[in-house]
Amino acid sequence: MDFELDDVQQEFVRLAHNFGEKKLAPTIMERDHKGIYDENLIQELLDMGMGGIYFPEQYAGAEADVLSYILVVEELAKYDAGVSITLSGTVSLCANPIWQFGTDAQKEKYLTPLCEGTKLGAFGLTEPNAGTDASGQQTVATKDENGDYILNGSKIFITNGGAADIYVVFAMTDKSKGNHGITAFIIEKDMPGFTFGKKEDKMGIHTSQTEELIFQDVKVPKENLLGQEGKGFKIAMMTLDGGRIGVAAQALGIAEAALADAVEYSKQRVQFGRPICKFQSVSFKLADMKMQIEAARNLVYKAATRKQAGIPFSIDAAIAKRVASDVAMRVSTEAVQIFGGYGYSEEYPAARHMRDAKITQIYEGTNEVQLMVTAGSLLR
Numbered sequence: 206m207d208f209e210l211d212d213v214q215q216e217f218v219r220l221a222h223n224f225g226e227k228k229l230a231p232t233i234m235e236r237d238h239k240g241i242y243d244e245n246l247i248q249e250l251l252d253m254g255m256g257g258i259y260f261p262e263q264y265a266g267a268e269a270d271v272l273s274y275i276l277v278v279e280e281l282a283k284y285d286a287g288v289s290i291t292l293s294g295t296v297s298l299c300a301n302p303i304w305q306f307g308t309d310a311q312k313e314k315y316l317t318p319l320c321e322g323t324k325l326g327a328f329g330l331t332e333p334n335a336g337t338d339a340s341g342q343q344t345v346a347t348k349d350e351n352g353d354y355i356l357n358g359s360k361i362f363i364t365n366g367g368a369a370d371i372y373v374v375f376a377m378t379d380k381s382k383g384n385h386g387i388t389a390f391i392i393e394k395d396m397p398g399f400t401f402g403k404k405e406d407k408m409g410i411h412t413s414q415t416e417e418l419i420f421q422d423v424k425v426p427k428e429n430l431l432g433q434e435g436k437g438f439k440i441a442m443m444t445l446d447g448g449r450i451g452v453a454a455q456a457l458g459i460a461e462a463a464l465a466d467a468v469e470y471s472k473q474r475v476q477f478g479r480p481i482c483k484f485q486s487v488s489f490k491l492a493d494m495k496m497q498i499e500a501a502r503n504l505v506y507k508a509a510t511r512k513q514a515g516i517p518f519s520i521d522a523a524i525a526k527r528v529a530s531d532v533a534m535r536v537s538t539e540a541v542q543i544f545g546g547y548g549y550s551e552e553y554p555a556a557r558h559m560r561d562a563k564i565t566q567i568y569e570g571t572n573e574v575q576l577m578v579t580a581g582s583l584l585r
């Protein structure tokens with residue numbers, strides 16, 4: 206497959222690169238150390254049209270392709286992995302399911318502002334007792350006499366929680382039906398009874414916001430049902446298929462940044478009278494990191510290209526996510542090794558890359574889930 210980038214894709218990479226250089230790089234160390242989610246920076250990113258890269262112009266999207274979006278996530282992650290997942294949270298996990306499963310009226314009302322960048326989105330599936338096993342949803346939606354829904358329960362670990370305006374949320378409408386009793390809804394931040402709980406104190410991606418969602422007798426109009434009743438599990442799984450390509454791109458960007466920093470450091474750090482890159486054990490380590498990154502890149506771009514073409518991509522996304530995130534973890538750990546003691550110090554970026562890489566093996570389906578998905582396809 207040829208990954209020669211076209212003019213539009215190159216332009217998006219250029220935009221993301223300039224934003225990374227000028228807006229993210231100068232403050233990343235401080236924002237990471239202090240755990241600052243900077244809504245002004247996110248707004249600037251959304252003002253550039255990044256919330257609607259591959260959605261139709263009809264809904265204020267840029268109508269570019271999925272690979273353009275994936276390239277942007279990768280580029281941003283080189284500078285700030287937290288900002289890259291903030292974008293992925295709104296595009297892959299909120300705008301995408303509304304585009305794919307929403308009615309025309311829902312697209313008009315919710316997808317358009319997400320594409321315009323006047324609203325930020327989020328996705329609420331995980332609960333304290335329903336992580337990998339999403340079928341164990343305890344949030345419930347019961348119908349009232351008018352056919353509207355009353356939502357009760359909570360969601361944890363939600364990216365963009367508290368910051369987002371629009372939430373795609375999953376709840377049980379019929380417990381007796383298991384997976385087939387789960388339904389998706391579009392929830393607005395200011396619906397009465399919808400509040401936010403614990404803000405997560407995380408190992409990495411400190412510049413993203415992760416919060417608990419709490420629903421107490423939230424009245425959700427029947428117009429906000431996303432798809433059909435009982436189809437929520439399918440919507441969640443199909444949404445995560447796309448989201449995994451975003452996480453894989455984030456992992457790729459983190460790995461590339463870790464390698465670039467390690468290359469630079471190895472040229473400057475002198476031991477035994479010469480730069481450490483002159484030791485073959487260091488230069489081979491760098492070469493091996495590069496090889497792993499290039500192998501992962503092919504998988505990530507391939508999954509994006511298949512999604513764009515409308516070809517089944519769920520296995521490709523699972524493979525890309527697992528391989529790219531494991532590469533990010535290995536490469537960032539090796540980068541710390543090359544930095545030696547300075548790699549263990551928070552004064553240098555190597556430690557941040559390693560902390561940020563870890564989450565890519567966990568969210569949007571742990572890497573064990575990606576093995577389950579891939580094994581399932583082999584053993585059908």
Ligand SMILES: Cc1cc2nc3c(=O)[nH]c(=O)nc-3n(C[C@H](O)[C@H](O)[C@H](O)COP(=O)(O)OP(=O)(O)OC[C@H]3O[C@@H](n4cnc5c(N)ncnc54)[C@H](O)[C@@H]3O)c2cc1C
Nearest residue numbers: 328329330331336337338362363364415568569570571573
């Ligand atoms: C920073 C952050 C952001 C997140 N953002 C979101 C978000 O925006 N929206 C959202 O809905 N969720 C979000 N999550 C939740 C995330 O997707 C879950 O944490 C993840 O799916 C794992 O669920 P869990 O934490 O309950 O772990 P568990 O499901 O309890 O898994 C624990 C371990 O057991 C393993 N395991 C479980 N079942 C099996 C099995 N059958 N076979 C083999 N191994 C198994 C897992 O792989 C894992 O290693 C986020 C989490 C974090 C930390």
